[in-house]
Amino acid sequence: MKTKKEIISALARTEDDRLLLAQVLDKAQECETRGYLTHTRFLNMAERAMAEAAARQMGGGALFWGGYEEAERAMAVFYPDYLDEESAKQAAPVALLRAHKRPGDELTHRDYLGALMGLQIDRAMIGDIVVHEAGADLLVSEEIADFLLMHFDKAGRKRIELTREPIESLRISEQREEEGQGSVASPRLDSVIALIFGLSRANAQAEIARGTVFVNGAACLKDERELREGDRLTVRGRGRARIVSFGGISRKGRLFVTYAKSVL
Numbered sequence: 677m678k679t680k681k682e683i684i685s686a687l688a689r690t691e692d693d694r695l696l697l698a699q700v701l702d703k704a705q706e707c708e709t710r711g712y713l714t715h716t717r718f719l720n721m722a723e724r725a726m727a728e729a730a731a732r733q734m735g736g737g738a739l740f741w742g743g744y745e746e747a748e749r750a751m752a753v754f755y756p757d758y759l760d761e762e763s764a765k766q767a768a769p770v771a772l773l774r775a776h777k778r779p780g781d782e783l784t785h786r787d788y789l790g791a792l793m794g795l796q797i798d799r800a801m802i803g804d805i806v807v808h809e810a811g812a813d814l815l816v817s818e819e820i821a822d823f824l825l826m827h828f829d830k831a832g833r834k835r836i837e838l839t840r841e842p843i844e845s846l847r848i849s850e851q852r853e854e855e856g857q858g859s860v861a862s863p864r865l866d867s868v869i870a871l872i873f874g875l876s877r878a879n880a881q882a883e884i885a886r887g888t889v890f891v892n893g894a895a896c897l898k899d900e901r902e903l904r905e906g907d908r909l910t911v912r913g914r915g916r917a918r919i920v921s922f923g924g925i926s927r928k929g930r931l932f933v934t935y936a937k938s939v940l
């Protein structure tokens with residue numbers, strides 16, 4: 677098993693990376709030595725990928741939980757042997773708050789997030805914000821839930837009412853998708869995201885090098901990664917897609933790919 681110093685040295689590229697990894701590894705060590713559940717703040721997708729890599733290198737694992745399986749923002753949760761994964765999910769300090777808007781009011785994800793930031797809330801205390809027809813479901817750290825229940829009553833200049841709800845009642849919005857098709861030189865990651873997201877091959881490779889490309893929720897830094905049917909892709913700031921199928925070769929020897937791209 678690698679030491680904390682070795683793991684940080686291997687994975688960190690910036691001072692922020694080093695601080696994050698030190699915090700994650702400290703939480704893992706605290707759980708191991710004291711025998712109780714520990715957790716980080718909410719991690720974004722890039723931070724989560726780094727934390728997952730650290731967990732693997734230290735010879736253990738972690739549960740990443742943001743209130744539901746497909747959550748983009750999740751806490752790294754370390755739990756002792758006497759808990760199973762389901763018990764750890766239930767014990768993780770993730771609260772669900774529901775914002776009820778008035779009929780006819782139009783509020784977006786940006787409206788809700790902007791209002792929360794206006795309350796001087798640390799972004800790392802807020803998980804996913806799931807917007808739906810009746811308002812939005814906010815996944816937040818239990819630490820700030822009561823504060824928000826008392827003070828969060830307006831978003832985008834519109835009045836809202838906030839209630840606490842059981843996690844199981846989370847309203848997950850149905851994601852609309854548009855299917856597309858094209859041809860690529862190979863099923864390599866750089867070729868496929870260039871096609872789907874309208875990038876040049878060089879720009880696709882630059883996105884991968886910056887760590888903004890995720891395959892099945894994990895950051896991928898390898899241009900040559902070969903994709904498979906069913907793989908889910910995210911390019912931060914550009915959207916999401918999934919590979920429906922690969923099949924057929926064009927006259928020029930290029931591979932046809934069918935994909936479904938999420939529509940915001």
